[in-house]
Amino acid sequence: MTTTHDPDRLARAYLSRVLCRPDRRVGALIGEVGAQEAARAIRDGMASTEISGRTAARAEIDTAAADLDAIAAMGGRFVIPEDDEWPQWRLLGFDRLDRVDDAAPIGLWVRGGRSLADLTERAVAVVGTRAASEYGAHVTAQLAGDLAADGWTIVSGAAFGIDAAAHRGALGVGGVTVAVLACGVDRAYPSGHARLLTSIARDGAIVSEYPPGTTPARHRFLARNRLVAGVSDGVVVVEAGWRSGAHNTAGWGRRLGRVVMAVPGPVTSAASVGCNRLIRENEAILVGSATDVAELVAPLGSVSRDDAAVVRDTDVLSGETLLVYEALPAHETCSPLELSRESGVRIENVRAVLPLLELEGFVAGEDAGWRRVR
Amino acid sequence: MTTTHDPDRLARAYLSRVLCRPDRRVGALIGEVGAQEAARAIRDGMASTEISGRTAARAEIDTAAADLDAIAAMGGRFVIPEDDEWPQWRLLGFDRLDRVDDAAPIGLWVRGGRSLADLTERAVAVVGTRAASEYGAHVTAQLAGDLAADGWTIVSGAAFGIDAAAHRGALGVGGVTVAVLACGVDRAYPSGHARLLTSIARDGAIVSEYPPGTTPARHRFLARNRLVAGVSDGVVVVEAGWRSGAHNTAGWGRRLGRVVMAVPGPVTSAASVGCNRLIRENEAILVGSATDVAELVAPLGSVSRDDAAVVRDTDVLSGETLLVYEALPAHETCSPLELSRESGVRIENVRAVLPLLELEGFVAGEDAGWRRVR
Known part of the structure; x- marks a missing residue:
């Protein structure tokens, strides 16, 4: 070429x-x-x-050069941080982490016409076991469908079971969905999902950090899970066995400060063991409906709650905002410097975050310092 | 008399x-x-x-006098704080509370031969909705049976649904169970449970703070719930609708400092709405088995964990060792060179790490190359 x-x-x-x-x-x-x-x-x-x-x-x-030609030939592109559509603010989360594999991708290989930044502006990951039960498939389709109908992009991994039900649930209501793959975007993996992947790419996107031709491998699935969480506001695990890739995605969600949620299920169902465990161990918040999810992931004030239930919920806070808020003691005032020490958030960011928290009614600034509002 | x-x-x-x-x-x-x-x-x-x-x-x-004669005539008794069998240390919990109805009972009308103090020494309340599903009834019987077989007294309210399944689960394994009634202990309420109540009284007890002849009334059910929680180490709600007496029992458990637990269920089941909500709102800890319950209510160190759960866990691997292990496909063999390419670990390090992994039982070397051990 x-x-x-x-x-x-x-x-x-x-x-x-x-x-x-x-x-x-x-x-x-x-x-x-x-x-x-x-x-x-x-x-x-x-x-x-x-x-x-x-x-x-x-x-x-x-x-x-050949890879770039190949992706172009299939109507795709290789998106890099210099591009406007790079989901910059999403992937910033990785900067705050410190393990060697806590890295934003070098670039993203993409199929699908819409801007990645737009697609991931309001996005929820819906993931789970390949061995989904009828219950899990049903709940996934309902949840993903309701969220997609409400304008949320449904992000998942295109695997069998819960992932597929999530993508289909979104497509079924004319919604938008993104598949993040552990192989090249030229590959239909699993091959049974070739048609599904084509549908996903039509209004959404197929995304991978691996160049065309890359085959799936275990470590790539784990890295893929990090991206599923990385481009989403929150992660919902619908069904998961005792050990499941969905746990890994949930773990990434937690580390990135995303809202991690799980759907409970019968304690007699092997497919729900992992979700029940995440909830039991306080690693995920129990959700049962799109409303539950939206309340947790929506930006502050954008979900109209029943007025009777207006609770100022710190679950809506995330990242450094949450760190700063949590560093405030219950009944005392603190200076920004103390908060920086306590939270580990840089002093300039503490100073930037406090007025926002005040605007939202979480904290109040006084002569003596900042305090929580209850 | x-x-x-x-x-x-x-x-x-x-x-x-x-x-x-x-x-x-x-x-x-x-x-x-x-x-x-x-x-x-x-x-x-x-x-x-x-x-x-x-x-x-x-x-x-x-x-x-007539009431005391009546209870004696039916082989029962009226237990007061001066009696040795008064569950003194259990009911002390009420002293720490301060609402007007936060009161220990004046006395307890009892049918059943064993000492109340003994019966309630290790006791778990298992309660829930009258409108139990098949799932709820099944889980209740299993949970109550396992706890009773392990020496726990099962406390419940003798109502239809979950309560009855709890009592029967205990009786089914020759265990001990206590029914706390919202009416006199001379009354079979509900009448369909006359035979069940007789079985409960045989090795356990039927207990009420109301004198013989008292008819059930709504406020008595609420007060009864306080006693169900009051005489137990913990409260397990197995199934409950959105509004349910079981919530009231859970609330009493919380106020009394008891461990409050709930069994999750399908988010599609009306009978699990209340439990899922208790868990979601952090008002109950999710439990799925007698083991879960015992771990929470048993004194520290008294539960032996299953040693069989020792699994060879790749969580112990790290660094290049983990990279090499993960680069091995699930069902194929690989050469060190392929592993180096795939893992990004230098060939000499791959060669150094493989024997270590073999020593630990993670991989096996064969003529065709290296493969995973499962």
Whole structure:
């Protein structure tokens, strides 16, 4: 092909293939020297020992131009942070974490016409076990359908069972849904879902951080789960066995400060063991309907509640806002500096967040400092 | 009859009939002047205005001796705080509360041969809706049966539905169960449970704070719920509708500092709405089995956990070891070179890590390459 590719895009496409897994050190390197320099350093074995350790085995594979041609040929694109549609504010969550795999993607391979930023502006992940029960499939379709009808994008992983029911539930009401894959977006995985994936791409998107041709592998499913949570306001697990990928997605949701929710089920059902456990261990909030979910994930004040039930609910807070709020003692006042110390949030961010919390009625500023409003 | 009754018992029997509802001011009066003086003051209209306001209409009804004769005639007894079998330490919980109806009973009318203190030493209340589903009845029988087999007394209210399933679950394993009634213990209520009540009294007890002949009434059910929680270590709600007496029992459990638990159910089932709500609102801890319940109500260290649950857990792996392990496909063998490509770990490190993984039983080396062990 003769297409000329943007050099940053080319560099990131290269990195997307060479990096087999998320690595925040590579993100940091890009932040320092730019994508092109980072790609060059890795290709030439000049990056840090840690990065080289992870990339040396694949550093010579450079199919970037061919990959970009391939994605274009199938009507898709490779979205990078420099693009307007990059879901920037969503993926910022990864910056606050600190494990090596707590990294935003290098870029996203996408099929589907709409802007990723738009698609993920109001998004809820609905996930669960492949071995869904009739109950789970029913509840998923209802929940996803109701949320999608209310304008929420339904994000899931296109797997059998709950994932498929979530995508179908959204499609069934003419809603929008996004599938995040653990393989290239050119691959129909599972193959039984080829038709479903085509429908998803029509009004929504199929997204992957892996270049075309990548096959699914266990570690990619785990990294995929991080993106499912990463692009969503909240994660709903509808059914999950004792050990389930959905737990992993829920864990990512928790770490990213997303609202993590689970649908309870019969204690006699193996498919509900995982959800009941998440709820029992306070790792997820019990939800039973789209209304429950919307109340938890909607931006403050955007859900009209029954006036009788107007409770100022800190569940609507997340990220640094929540950290700052929680750092406030129940009955005393605090200075921004004390709050920064207590919450671990930078002082300038504490100062930025407090007026917002006050506006929403959570805190009040007084001469002596800030205090909670009850 | 010619029986001579203990004057304190007679005084409390009188008060038990005159007081239509729990009243801590009467308890306080008894504490100050003794039961006999308190009874006299109330009978003569000399008690405080508040107490008189509640007792004046019935103060002249003195059937105490006849009531004591009646309970004796049916092989029962009226237990008062002066008796050794009074569940003293259980009912102390009421002393810490402060609403007017937060009162320990004046005395307890009992059918059944065993000591009340013994019966309630290790006791769990299992309660729920009359409109139980098949699921609820099944879980209740299992839960109550397992707890009873483990030596727990099952306390409930002898109502249709969950209550009956709880009593029967205990009886079915030769366990002990206590029914707390909202009417006199001479009455079979509901009448369909006459035979069940007889079985309950055989090894357990039927208990009421109302004298023989008292008919059930709404306020008595609420007061009864307070006693169900009052004599138990914890309260399990198995199924409950949106508004249910079981909520009231759970509320009493919470106020008394008991462990309040609920069994989740399908979000599509009206019979589980109340339980799911209790859990969602953090008013009850989710439980699914007798083991869950015992872990919460048993004194620390008295529950032995199943050693069989030791699973080879990849959570113990980390760093490159985990990367290499995860790069292994589930059902195929791989060469170290393939593993290096897939995992991004340097080939020499892959070669170093594989024998360690084999030693730990995670992988096995074969002629064709390395594979996972399950």
